[in-house]
Each structure stands twice: as C-alpha cells, then as structure tokens.
Amino acid sequence: MESKSEPNEWSSGVWAHLTAARQRSPLVQCITNFVSMDLVANTLLSAGASPAMVHSVVEIPDFTPHIHALCVNIGTLTPDWLPSMKAAAEIASKLGKPWVLDPAAVSCSGFRLKSCLELVELKPTVIKGNGSEIIALSSASPGQTKGADSSHESTDAIEAAKSLALSSGAVVAVSGAVDIVTDGKQVIGVHNGTKMMQKITATGCSLAGLVAAFLAIDQSRPLEATVSAMSVFGIAGELGEAMAKGPGSLRMHLIDSLYGLDETTVLSRVNITRFG
Ligand SMILES: Nc1ncnc2c1ncn2[C@@H]1O[C@H](COP(=O)(O)OP(=O)(O)O)[C@@H](O)[C@H]1O
Ligand SMILES: Cc1ncsc1CCOP(=O)(O)O
Numbered sequence: 001m002e003s004k005s006e007p008n009e010w011s012s013g014v015w016a017h018l019t020a021a022r023q024r025s026p027l028v029q030c031i032t033n034f035v036s037m038d039l040v041a042n043t044l045l046s047a048g049a050s051p052a053m054v055h056s057v058v059e060i061p062d063f064t065p066h067i068h069a070l071c072v073n074i075g076t077l078t079p080d081w082l083p084s085m086k087a088a089a090e091i092a093s094k095l096g097k098p099w100v101l102d103p104a105a106v107s108c109s110g111f112r113l114k115s116c117l118e119l120v121e122l123k124p125t126v127i128k129g130n131g132s133e134i135i136a137l138s139s140a141s142p143g144q145t146k147g148a149d150s151s152h153e154s155t156d157a158i159e160a161a162k163s164l165a166l167s168s169g170a171v172v173a174v175s176g177a178v179d180i181v182t183d184g185k186q187v188i189g190v191h192n193g194t195k196m197m198q199k200i201t202a203t204g205c206s207l208a209g210l211v212a213a214f215l216a217i218d219q220s221r222p223l224e225a226t227v228s229a230m231s232v233f234g235i236a237g238e239l240g241e242a243m244a245k246g247p248g249s250l251r252m253h254l255i256d257s258l259y260g261l262d263e264t265t266v267l268s269r270v271n272i273t274r275f276g
C-alpha cells in the first residue's frame with residue numbers, strides 16, 4: 001500500500017495532545033505485566049500523566065470509577081489476574097472511560113488467546129499490539145510465536161488490523177518500524193521511532209500506556225489521539241538514541257527526552273502519512 005505525505009496536517013495536533021496531557025495530568029490505571037510496570041509508569045509520568053498500577057480485584061470497584069483511562073496488558077497473564085482485567089474493563093466501558101488492550105505475547109498459549117478474545121468483547125477503545133499480536137488476535141489463531149517480540153512487519157498486519165477494527169469497533173494500532181493506526185477505514189502510518197527501541201523490553205507496553213493517557217484527553221477522537229501518542233513516543237526515542245550508547249542508556253534518554261519535548265522539536269519531527 002502506498003503512503004502519502006501530508007507534512008503539516010498532524011503536527012499541531014500532536015503538540016496539542018502532549019500539551020493537554022501535561023496540563024490535565026490524566027489518571028491512568030494500568031493492569032500491566034510484571035516486566036513493564038516500571039517503564040510504563042515512568043513513561044506516563046514523563047508525559048505529564050499520573051499512573052496507578054492498581055490490579056487487585058478487590059480494589060477495582062472503588063478505584064476504577066475515578067480513573068480517566070485504563071490500560072490492560074496481558075503480558076504475564078495468569079488465571080488470577082483475568083477477573084481484575086475484566087472487572088476494570090467492564091467498569092470503564094460502562095462509565096464511558098476509554099481503555100486500551102495490549103495483547104502482549106498473545107500467541108504464547110490458547111489461554112492467552114481466549115482471554116484476549118474475551119477482553120475484546122468488553123469493547124476496548126484501542127487495541128495496540130505488534131504485527132504478530134494483531135495478526136493472531138484478528139484471525140483468532142495463535143500462529144507461530146516468538147513470545148513478546150514480533151516476527152512480522154507492522155505493514156504485514158494492515159489488513160488484519162482493519163478487519164479487527166471493523167469486527168471489534170476499536171481503533172487498532174500496530175507498532176513497528178512504521179506504526180499503523182486504523183479504524184477499519186482510514187489507515188495512518190506513524191514513521192517516528194528508532195529500531196533500537198525494540199531492544200528495550202516494555203517499550204511497546206509503555207506506548208500502550210501513553211495511548212491511554214492521550215485517549216483520556218481527547219476521548220471523542222481515538223484515532224487522532226492514538227496517532228499523536230505514537231508519534232510523541234517515537235520522537236522521544238529518536239532524540240534519546242542520539243544521546244545513547246546502547247539500549248540501557250536509550251531507556252534513560254527516552255524518558256528524559258519525552259519529559260523535555262518542546263514545541264519546535266515536535267513540530268519539526270512529526271512524520272505521519274496516510275496510507276491508501
Ligand atoms: N524498526 C523500527 N524502527 C523504528 N521504530 C521502531 C522499530 N521497531 C519498533 N519501533 C518503535 O518501538 C516502539 C515499540 O514497538 P514494538 O517493538 O513494535 O512493540 P512491542 O514491544 O509491543 O513488540 C514503538 O514506538 C515503535 O514505533
Ligand atoms: C518480555 C516479556 N514477556 C512477557 S511480557 C514481556 C514484556 C514485553 O514488553 P513489550 O511487548 O513492550 O516489549
């Protein structure tokens with residue numbers, strides 16, 4: 001599929017979303033995997049949002065009604081955690097709060113796939129996965145697995161993403177060299193980011209958390225909010241890489257760059273195209 005460059009169509013929107021996140025500091029509940037809790041929380045804080053890793057099923061009825069957005073990530077799923085995820089998703093959907101599903105490593109087992117399909121029934125606002133995760137979820141079949149990493153290019157998953165968006169009603173985001181965002185009709189490509197981000201565990205999970213924060217501040221435009229979050233995270237990675245010696249220092253510089261992003265940098269670096 002060919003992509004068309006539209007230089008300034010998106011840039012001011014990306015900056016507006018980041019500015020609003022910093023000003024409004026949305027409360028984002030994250031029920032995420034053990035690997036990613038730290039980086040997801042630090043990503044959200046650096047973007048101005050307020051993370052809360054609240055996952056006990058006994059706390060969900062008290063806490064979830066107060067959040068601005070929810071991020072559910074199945075990366076280290078066990079049967080104990082699934083009821084919390086479902087309870088939080090149900091409350092979020094019922095109260096009209098946006099929520100993101102990250103089907104991390106969905107192909108690892110039938111249990112993960114079945115759980116994810118049940119979570120999709122609870123109407124996530126956005127589903128964010130890598131190419132392999134979106135292909136597996138869209139076809140409801142695990143295929144080959146490389147665990148949490150993708151064995152597909154994000155662009156290989158465009159048709160799967162469109163189909164999943166149409167069947168679920170969610171905006172579907174596929175991370176990779178080009179981040180793909182689709183509502184089933186429009187297909188947007190976000191070209192920000194750097195290959196080394198794949199070498200830091202939990203960057204995909206952190207991106208899903210950031211998408212939740214941006215949804216909280218622009219609930220009526222989930223496609224645009226998702227595109228902005230992906231561009232901002234990618235720009236932070238690009239700036240971070242220029243200062244990094246490898247993945248370890250990129251992790252630190254990515255967080256610092258996200259925290260320090262200014263308008264001139266954002267406007268000059270946003271790289272978003274429309275496919276088709
Ligand atoms: N080859 C690449 N070039 C540029 N950015 C990339 C590349 N691969 C991944 N990224 C970026 O890394 C982040 C995490 O994406 P990804 O590695 O696909 O997630 P996951 O960890 O869920 O598999 C995203 O911001 C994505 O844009
Ligand atoms: C390594 C690993 N194993 C299960 S979840 C997880 C973290 C994956 O994080 P990401 O999908 O963001 O790379």
Ligand SMILES: [Mg+2]
Pocket residue numbers: 148149198200201202203204
């Ligand atoms: Mg990864």
